[in-house]
Amino acid sequence: MLLLCITGLPLIFHEQIDDLLHEQVKAAEVPAGTPQANLDRLLANALAQAPGKVPHFLIWDRDDPNAMFVSVGPTIDADPTKNLLIRMDSHTGAYLDAPDVTARFTYIMLKLHTDMFAGLPGKLFLGLMGILFCVAIISGIVVYAPSMRKLRFGAYRGHRTRVVRWLDVHNLAGILLVAWTLVVGFTGVINTWADLVVKLWQYGQLTEMTAQYRDRPVPSKLTSINAAVEVASRAVPGMTASFVAFPGSFFSSKSHYAVFLHGETPLTSRLLKPALIDAETGKLTDTRDMPWYVSTLFISQPLHFGDYGGMPLKIVWALLDILTIFILVTGIYLWWRRRKAGVSQERAIANAASIDNPVLSS
Amino acid sequence: MIQHRPLAQIFAIPLVIAIASTVGLISALVGDGWWDAVSWAALGLPVLLYLVFVWRRQPN
Numbered sequence: 001m002l003l004l005c006i007t008g009l010p011l012i013f014h015e016q017i018d019d020l021l022h023e024q025v026k027a028a029e030v031p032a033g034t035p036q037a038n039l040d041r042l043l044a045n046a047l048a049q050a051p052g053k054v055p056h057f058l059i060w061d062r063d064d065p066n067a068m069f070v071s072v073g074p075t076i077d078a079d080p081t082k083n084l085l086i087r088m089d090s091h092t093g094a095y096l097d098a099p100d101v102t103a104r105f106t107y108i109m110l111k112l113h114t115d116m117f118a119g120l121p122g123k124l125f126l127g128l129m130g131i132l133f134c135v136a137i138i139s140g141i142v143v144y145a146p147s148m149r150k151l152r153f154g155a156y157r158g159h160r161t162r163v164v165r166w167l168d169v170h171n172l173a174g175i176l177l178v179a180w181t182l183v184v185g186f187t188g189v190i191n192t193w194a195d196l197v198v199k200l201w202q203y204g205q206l207t208e209m210t211a212q213y214r215d216r217p218v219p220s221k222l223t224s225i226n227a228a229v230e231v232a233s234r235a236v237p238g239m240t241a242s243f244v245a246f247p248g249s250f251f252s253s254k255s256h257y258a259v260f261l262h263g264e265t266p267l268t269s270r271l272l273k274p275a276l277i278d279a280e281t282g283k284l285t286d287t288r289d290m291p292w293y294v295s296t297l298f299i300s301q302p303l304h305f306g307d308y309g310g311m312p313l314k315i316v317w318a319l320l321d322i323l324t325i326f327i328l329v330t331g332i333y334l335w336w337r338r339r340k341a342g343v344s345q346e347r348a349i350a351n352a353a354s355i356d357n358p359v360l361s362s
Numbered sequence: 363m364i365q366h367r368p369l370a371q372i373f374a375i376p377l378v379i380a381i382a383s384t385v386g387l388i389s390a391l392v393g394d395g396w397w398d399a400v401s402w403a404a405l406g407l408p409v410l411l412y413l414v415f416v417w418r419r420q421p422n
Contacts, residue, residue: 144372144376145369145372145373148367148372149366149367149372150366150367153372153375153376154411154415156415156416156419158419169416172412172415172416173412175376175379176376176379176408176409176411176412177383177408178376178379178380178383179379179380179381179383179384179387180383180387180405180408183383183384183387265392265393265394266390266391266392266393266394266397267391267392299391302391303387303391308390308391309390309398309401309402310398312398312402313390313398313401313402313405316402316405316406316409317405319406319409320405320408320409323408323409323412
């Protein structure tokens with residue numbers, strides 16, 4: 001848990017850290033309302049920089065409206081997590097750069113935080129740790145009651161032994177942060193199931209939506225991706241494109257462009273909605289809301305990352321994380337002292353809370 | 363020294379803070395601007411309270 005809290009801290013500010021540590025080519029400054037580049041041209045420019053690679057995804061940068069990414073792999077069915085991300089200027093369609101993010105400090109922190117470089121088993125293991133974290137918090141609430149029976153809220157017994165003083169600050173910080181730690185802990189657990197949720201969606205809704213295409217051959221020539229995005233945006237008014245999965249890639253069928261759209265409020269901007277475009281005819285074949293289990297995953301992401309209320313929320317998030325580290329450290333100390341002393345903590349508390357006894361409170 | 367306090371009393375303040383935190387967690391999801399500000403204040407509250415209590419710690 002300590003590892004998760006410590007690696008999580010820089011991840012709150014990952015964009016700022018990346019900006020600071022890594023030079024990146026700036027996209028052209030354009031006046032508001034400048035139309036986007038034609039996506040077919042943008043794609044062609046990107047592929048010219050990556051000979052022999054095939055496009056998997058076209059992704060709009062959430063944080064920078066002037067940039068977008070083309071994710072390319074060696075073949076269409078290659079593992080998309082090993083893809084190369086090519087950054088493109090979204091207005092001029094020009095190539096910006098294709099940095100190797102895997103050497104970055106934030107990437108290493110992210111790997112340590114999500115799977116400890118051990119893939120799905122690592123994720124599920126950390127998910128289990130997350131569940132234990134939530135259990136520990138709840139048990140903390142339970143033992144909070146007896147230890148506070150004779151104390152005012154926030155009491156700090158400054159003249160007592162270190163165990164008692166640390167117990168007091170542990171109790172205070174723990175009970176103050178309880179709602180936040182539970183939410184961040186539990187949404188973190190949900191995030192570890194992301195891979196499974198996506199698989200479930202692929203075999204469930206995506207298979208259903210593309211059932212009549214199952215026996216069709218792979219389209220020999222793809223229609224315009226620019227037109228596909230336009231068709232999808234028209235079909236789902238009020239939403240904007242977030243990313244497009246190419247036919248045959250991880251998030252689509254072999255015959256469709258899957259255009260994923262998002263809404264405009266902080267909440268709906270997290271909820272993606274797929275619109276499937278036949279890659280041979282360019283016509284919309286189906287669009288549906290995601291099933292509840294995918295929506296749950298989408299909503300649990302901002303609640304874990306703290307990236308949905310601007311910089312002040314990130315700072316508050318970081319402060320809460322630091323306090324959580326402090327709760328963990330004091331908790332470990334209390335547990336270790338209790339083991340060493342072999343004295344029941346309950347009794348120490350009871351003693352400490354009753355009339356001061358100089359013999360007991362050396 | 364205070365006498366034994368009932369559970370309701372022990373958990374009164376923690377409950378208020380937990381509700382405030384929950385409101386803070388949700389409000390920034392609902393909207394921008396004021397909603398964000400509510401979230402900063404509500405989630406900053408536990409941190410602030412912690413600092414206040416540690417600052418004026420005293421033997422009781």
